[in-house]
Amino acid sequence: MDPKVLVTIILFGPLIGAITAGLFGRRIGDKASMGVTTGFLFLSAILSWVVFSQWTWGHLEPFTVTYAPFIHVGDFISNWAFRLDGLSAVMLVVVTTVSSLVHLYSWGYMADDPSKPRFFAYLSLFTFAMLSLISAADFMQLFFGWEGVGLASYLLIGFWHHKDTANAASIKAFVVNRVGDFGFALGIMTCFWAFGTIEFAKLFPLIEASVGKGWDFAGGYFSLIDLACALLFVGAMGKSAQFFLHTWLPDAMEGPTPVSALIHAATMVTAGVYMVCLLSPMFEYAPVAKTIVTVIGAVTALFAATVGLTQNDIKRVIAYSTCSQLGYMFFAAGVGAYQAAMFHLFTHAFFKALLFLGAGSVIHGMAHEQDMRRYGALQKYLPITYAVMTIGTIAITGLGIPFLDWGFAGFYSKDAIIHAAYSAGGAGHPVGYFAFFIGVLVAGLTAFYSWRVAFFTFNGHARWTPEDLEQHWHNRDHAHDAVHDDHAHGHAQHETHDEPLPEAHHGHGHGDHLPHESPWTMRIPLLVLSVGAIAAGFAFHHQFIGEHNGEFWKGAIFNAPAEHAAGHHYPLWVVLAPIVASVGGLLIAAYMYIWREGLGAKLAANNGLLYVFFYNKWFFDELYQATFVRAAKFLGDLFWKGGDQKLIDGLGPDGVSALSVQVGKGAGRLQSGYVYHYAFVMLLGVAGLLTFALWAWAA
């Protein structure tokens, strides 16, 4: 079939599913809504793989399909279009594959939810928005998709809208993303202002000629392209939860776990990385912006990893892990290794979605307990989950055999990034070395917290009792007796974060409330993703980052000539550093959580300075609360209470009405009831009118 037809079906299938389930979900029922959305997604996924295989092994050339005009105002031209090139082909398979598996997974996970059509409609809507983002041929559609995924993310984080924390988290995500989007919008405007077009194909050839344009402003020199790229990167920071704008991502875990896997791990949060890679023709001419990207990426990687060391909520650890891995991708892009960044994005999508869905399976099996301190020894009860989680952990920690060039997915992509940072350092960019060292350090930290999750959850001694679980089921049934189901599975409404359980009522000691493995709808996605986590690196590293990667990308990624110089010849210690760090992390985790079980808890109980600092996420929330939130609240209060209530209302409606009542009371007081008062007023009136008349007539 014509690839242009294929991509059109891929793009609009999810939209049709979303509209059907969203508008007619109540009429056609739960099963039909789930069926139609999931069906369209699997169709999209299969077609995406067809397109991708044609791209990789066939002879598909880049093309752009234009569907309709979007905005045509003067010189400002924007069209609805589908741009297929190496980048969007990769993203197509990532988005549709993970999304379709998450759709299927949600059949089991959301089985008891009363508003399934809404959930599936949102998921499909997200997928459509994400596809329109990656297929954009100009900034306007990119922005449309950017906002569309933001909207879907907002809706899905707050999906359980009766939960205050979920509402707060969804608003936080939205607001923080506003900051990023503001920068993004400014970046787009800068591009249009400077180049008169927002279409990528027309814009990129203009870049080289404008090198050297800039302004002296406030004592500094600002290059045009640096400025544009830096502003656009602010947008990427917001969407991809980079340092300073990262605070929304951990809170976004309030959403259902499939959502966390799809949006907040595999796809949407990588949109920033995708954008930087897509704009490589611009970033390559923006050295300052690239440095910013590198530093921010590296700092994020370190920051998130350190915080991840200490968290107890299983989803939060994985969320910080996502944040940290996104940092890897950004500093890869920052040092010019866009291919490596995209490759890590690709492999990360598989193993991170796997970890999240695996965590969801654990949560599901443990009656919606998310605190890992209440887990332990689950390998016996959740064998499949145990297996796939272990695979995911091996993949993210990048275990492999360096000299055989064989390993799990993360081994290829992460090592490529770390090596690229080293060679950038060698090519005269000191930030490259900075990124390299942080990359190695974070590899060790990643290994530690990832294995900590695995060991803490599946090994050691059980830190739960059947009574706890029963109590959990019990609470849940009470909270939701509206949707009664004796074999209620997967009701995730009691997801809590870092919160201790309510005191278990002992004495309900009947029944066999043991952790249970998830239904097949949840297991199949896990198994499929495991394959990806194992093989994605091995299978595709030649195409993505091999010697001849130019044939794969076909011009979608631009590397300035100088960057090509550094070859693949690294000192031995550079080659070994990541794997050594990773194994070290694994061994420490094993020591603390298997051989000396309880050592971690003891360390935590000590409340060491570093531990408190990490545990409280470097106090970022507190810092923002004290500065931005308080300042905004202060300003808001000032305008609301001072400006609106006191000034406008006080002098306006309230003041006038109070005055009216006063006048009325005064007039009422005159009404004494005494006839002589009345007669007196009448005579006063006569005298007054006569006086007035004389005065008026004389004038």
Add this chain to the structure above:
Amino acid sequence: MISADLAHAYPELILAIGALALLVAGAFAPKQTTLVGGGAVVLLLVAAFAAATQPLGVAFSGALVTDAAAAFSKVAIYLASAVAIPLGQPWFERRGVKTFEFPVLIVLAALGMGMMASSGDLISLYVGVELHSLALYVLAAMHRDNAKASEAGLKYFVLGALSSGLLLYGSSLIYGFAGSTLYSDIAVAAGQQANTGLLFGLIFVICGLAFKVSAAPFHMWTPDVYEGAPTPVVAFFAAAPKLAAMVLFARVLGDAFPAAAGQWQQVLVVIALASVAVGAFAGLVQSNLKRLWAYSSIANVGYAVLGLASGTSEGVQAMLMFMVLYMIDVTGFFACLTALSRQGRSMETIEDMAGLIKERPALALAMTVFALSALGLPPFSGFWAKFYVFKAALDAGLWGPAVIGLVGSVVAAFYYLRLIKAMWFDSSAGATDRPPVEAKTVAVGLALFAFPLVLVALTWLDPAVAKAAHAFGLA
């Protein structure tokens, strides 16, 4: 000659002789109150017919004027009076006051009001005013076992006497300076020279008449009398006498002092704005609906006076239109109050009306219509009334007063809306008695007039009022 004069006085003669006959009949058969009441209604209807068909002209050496204005206002006055009888008589009888004087007094008051409307000189003016006032004093105190009603009657009488004095003093000044009591002669005298003494007299007359229409600052009696007097009597008070007094106002100002329009205009503007302000602001703190509507009537008279203050024929037309539509609204509203009671006790406060829409939907709906109409909300009749007034004021260049009048209307909107809110949204204050059929019929019928019948009625009211307004001596 005399027979020709009498032909112009048929309505008055019918009412006068009929009233005496009814009095005699009542004296011999005091139990036959219904018969007397029915006779009074027939009399008023016949008189209205006679007024509508009588020849136009002047009679009794100019003392009695029968022009289009007199005919129009007399028809309106007699009909409004006729409605008051079936509204009031059963109400009194339910309260053990079985008197045949009530309808007779209404007829006599109507006679006096008719004379006011067609007065051609100061003597007939005074006779008409006194005749209707005396009847009204008695009516106010009709429920004589009731202390409040007696108080109301007495207050009204004492203050009315004072206003009569003002009126009379003014008349004597005018007579002294003009040398005649005939409006036409006074007009000639006032046209020759702007005599301060004459204008002083005019101010006194204006004050006396302002008392009758209860315009500020001569309004003080209104809330007390409205509150104390029997509700159906108030329904009568608030309607026909106000129209009669306003027409008389127009007669004195338009027929006797057209040349001094510039002077009395300023005085009337002051009175109008003072009335609007007092009515709007003092009403805010009232909880008794009869008192509240007293303030409402003060404010509304202010608008009527504002129309007159325009000093043009258009202004008089606006005033007449306003008064006719207002009469219908206010009669309907007090008919609602007449119809409502809870365990035999009258419902008079806003709290009493809480949740009425569930208890008595028809009456609550009617009251809502009247309140919205008084508020001046389109397309209810009150909107059209105010529309005419403001249009006349603006055409006469009275921008400032029109704006102040509008602001007053906004302030007054509060208490009308408060009543509506109580009826529609507050929880019910308990079951109410079955409303008497006659009061309910009047209330619902008049509400239907306020909307939507008014839209049809305006098509023939507008030319009739315009024709009446042209009868006055204003440009």
